[in-house]
Amino acid sequence: MASLDDLKKRIASVKSTQKITKAMKMVAAAKLRRAQESAERGRPYSEKMNNIILNLSNGISDKENAPKLLSGTGENKVHLCVVITSDRGLCGGFNSNIIKKAKSYFSKILNDGKQLKIITVGSKGNDQLKRVYGDKIIENISFKESKNANYFDADKVGRIIIKKFEAGKFDICTIFYNQFKNVITQIPQAQQIIPLNNEEDHNNSDESYEFEPDEDEILSNLLPKNISTQIFKAMLENSASEQGSRMSAMDNATRNAGEMVDKLTIEYNRSRQAAITKELIEIISGAESL
């Protein structure tokens, strides 16, 4: 059994760990509120963008010559996967959940005999993926310096993707991120952004629009923007999810540390009591023998 001194030290160290996790939880909670707000405020933009594109693609006359970003290259050989993770750890299952989702998708693609290319956004995803898929990662982007997710960063990623698409480096692009549902639930998502997947909600509105300039030109300008917007949305959802996940992870850690302190204190008191009792018995039996 550990000596009294050892127990005392352990209790002190667990207590200071608890202090740290508690502080991290508070910080995460404060950041979460902000991140959640900006995620919610960012939703109208991406929704509106989606709506306009939907209306446009419904109205497009010449489906054959539709921009490639909308209709795809017509092939399905090279898949580009953009895995968006965080730059910091200690946030529970946040990163592993995205990676798990991405990995299962990767193995499906590879089993189908297709080519896989990966772009990682955020260093944690890169760390976890490079062991197995190191040769597939073509780019690693990290925004450690940026405090909050901002559109400028998202636009940078978007431009990289579009450049690669125009150079014919891939046919299909999917992004992986965590969608923020609430503090305890974040759902890992795989969203195809090139070609645009509009099959789910086809609202055949008869509304006819006037276009200025014509549809094709608007679309070819709008689609690259949409990519950046979708990535920005993913980044916002991700940062809210990250803080939420960190908050619940740190909450658990604080609780566990508390339980541990209780257990150790009981053990400490017991062994202290035992030592006292032992000493008393020794004195009493010594006195009796006289």
Add this chain to the structure above:
Amino acid sequence: MSEEFKIEIVNPEKSFLVKEDVLEVVVPAFEGEMGILKDHISIISFLKPGIIKVFSKSGDENYYVEDGIIEFKNNNLSILTSAIFSVTDLDKSKQGDLLKKAEAEASKSEISDQAKYLADQKVEVLRSIN
């Protein structure tokens, strides 16, 4: 009959402006300035750098935009833009920053004609705000 319609300006970060009592909006569309009144036909168009003028019952406002898309439908005008500033909030230093950026962009040699045109537009509009 009321002559008002609804305008909503959103940027990626948030809903920038929502107004229900708008009488007329003039937007710098790609092929020239365009005024929008109530019951305009449904339209989708692009913006080039310029000034959005919003005339409403509760006062007139001007906004400087660098790009954007507008959609008008059922008397709802949505403007999506990534860079928008209220002209009244645009103080000298900020305006100078934007102008410098635009000038730097316009003076680049290896950019496409369209990008050059847009950058020149930015410079022109920013200079005219004074």
